[in-house]
Amino acid sequence: MKVGIIGASGYGGLELIRLLHNHPQVAKIDLYSSSEEGKKFSSKYPFLTKLYDRPLEKIDYDQLVNCDVVFASTPAGVTTELFPPLLDKGPRLIDLAGDFRLKDPKLYAHWYGKSPPSIDSIEKGAYGLTEWNRDEIRNAQLIANPGCYPTATLLSLVPLVKARLIDATQIIIDAKSGVSGAGNTPGRMTHFSETNENLTIYKLHEHQHIPEIEQGIRLFGNEKVTVTFTTHLIPMTRGIMTTSYAPVHANVTEQDLVDCLRQTYELSPFIRVMTDVGKFCTKQVYGSNYCDIHVKVDSRTNRATIVAVIDNVVKGAAGQAIQNMNVQFGLDETTGLTQVPLFI
Numbered sequence: 099m100k101v102g103i104i105g106a107s108g109y110g111g112l113e114l115i116r117l118l119h120n121h122p123q124v125a126k127i128d129l130y131s132s133s134e135e136g137k138k139f140s141s142k143y144p145f146l147t148k149l150y151d152r153p154l155e156k157i158d159y160d161q162l163v164n165c166d167v168v169f170a171s172t173p174a175g176v177t178t179e180l181f182p183p184l185l186d187k188g189p190r191l192i193d194l195a196g197d198f199r200l201k202d203p204k205l206y207a208h209w210y211g212k213s214p215p216s217i218d219s220i221e222k223g224a225y226g227l228t229e230w231n232r233d234e235i236r237n238a239q240l241i242a243n244p245g246c247y248p249t250a251t252l253l254s255l256v257p258l259v260k261a262r263l264i265d266a267t268q269i270i271i272d273a274k275s276g277v278s279g280a281g282n283t284p285g286r287m288t289h290f291s292e293t294n295e296n297l298t299i300y301k302l303h304e305h306q307h308i309p310e311i312e313q314g315i316r317l318f319g320n321e322k323v324t325v326t327f328t329t330h331l332i333p334m335t336r337g338i339m340t341t342s343y344a345p346v347h348a349n350v351t352e353q354d355l356v357d358c359l360r361q362t363y364e365l366s367p368f369i370r371v372m373t374d375v376g377k378f379c380t381k382q383v384y385g386s387n388y389c390d391i392h393v394k395v396d397s398r399t400n401r402a403t404i405v406a407v408i409d410n411v412v413k414g415a416a417g418q419a420i421q422n423m424n425v426q427f428g429l430d431e432t433t434g435l436t437q438v439p440l441f442i
């Protein structure tokens with residue numbers, strides 16, 4: 099397969115390169131840049147010396163149409179323009195940004211503050227939460243890869259909502275991310291001296307992933323809800339933990355929740371449901387495509403605490419994007435994604 103990566107120099111792009119490099123079905127990876135075309139990639143990133151010494155290429159439709167897959171890992175708004183002319187021209191398109199995730203263009207305009215793509219192109223896109231949408235993903239020309247926070251949140255909550263085990267109207271999600279989630283563009287929020295030894299709550303009640311989470315719960319869990327969702331920046335590089343709280347319905351036990359999650363994900367190689375854990379942490383998935391889920395019911399309050407961890411740049415971005423590519427090309431879902439987590 100010939101693969102093109104637009105936004106190759108960003109964090110999502112670099113992670114796509116790292117994972118696709120060892121993908122047995124990928125023969126060639128073209129690296130595109132909107133600002134540094136012609137620059138030798140390994141002079142920008144010396145860690146890629148002897149691996150990617152060639153120059154970055156100018157974004158060029160004539161070249162892109164010859165790819166089997168084009169990934170875009172670009173800021174929101176870019177693929178709204180770049181992708182529609184490539185639709186139905188040959189390559190499968192996989193977008194790591196938010197442009198095509200929200201089915202209602204008014205929601206995209208409101209939460210991202212940008213003009214949405216055309217309805218036609220939104221409709222051609224499949225929401226790429228692999229474990230919940232394999233059939234659509236398999237046949238879609240365009241995949242809207244989920245946001246990092248919605249990935250962890252939806253994977254852990256949807257089975258319990260769908261089975262009507264928790265009260266979805268009362269869900270509260272407390273989420274935390276490492277700073278790589280903000281990408282490699284320097285900004286005040288990720289400045290070392292303001293991130294190190296610090297904990298920041300940000301985009302309070304304004305986070306662009308709120309409508310994506312609500313849409314996912316509606317589409318896959320069949321419940322129309324509004325959620326309380328808060329995001330925090332943690333002084334670490336990779337990792338997301340989402341901690342969700344919801345009342346359990348009458349006569350539902352902790353074992354019912356565990357059984358529901360286990361049965362739902364029995365055939366999903368990247369979802370691990372864990373019980374009896376003394377410690378549950380982001381490092382247990384670091385560098386891997388796993389999403390680990392842990393659930394416990396507080397018998398005093400009758401509320402469930404549902405925790406999920408992912409690596410934001412792997413399962414939350416590049417890894418899930420490659421998992422979706424595997425589904426599209428009829429490959430085993432785990433192809434190229436069998437990395438053991440880097441725990442120490």
Ligand SMILES: NC(=O)C1=CN([C@@H]2O[C@H](COP(=O)(O)OP(=O)(O)OC[C@H]3O[C@@H](n4cnc5c(N)ncnc54)[C@H](OP(=O)(O)O)[C@@H]3O)[C@@H](O)[C@H]2O)C=CC1
Pocket residue numbers: 104105106107108109110111130131132133134171172173174176194195196244245246278279280281282283410411414415
């Ligand atoms: N980081 C993460 O954990 C996650 C990120 N995402 C989403 O994935 C996307 C990429 O994120 P991330 O890699 O972190 O971001 P980065 O800021 O690290 O990289 C974005 C890249 O996009 C390219 N770019 C910028 N402007 C344009 C343009 N106008 N046209 C084409 N390319 C452009 C840049 O490369 P160049 O200047 O060379 O073109 C840049 O390297 C974002 O939409 C983000 O929200 C989703 C899930 C998780």
Ligand SMILES: CC(=O)N[C@@H](CCC(=O)OP(=O)(O)O)C(=O)O
Pocket residue numbers: 174194195196245246247275276277278279280281306307329331
């Ligand atoms: C730590 C941090 O800043 N994380 C980013 C996540 C970026 C992302 O996944 O957002 P879209 O793909 O929806 O643009 C944020 O909270 O906005």
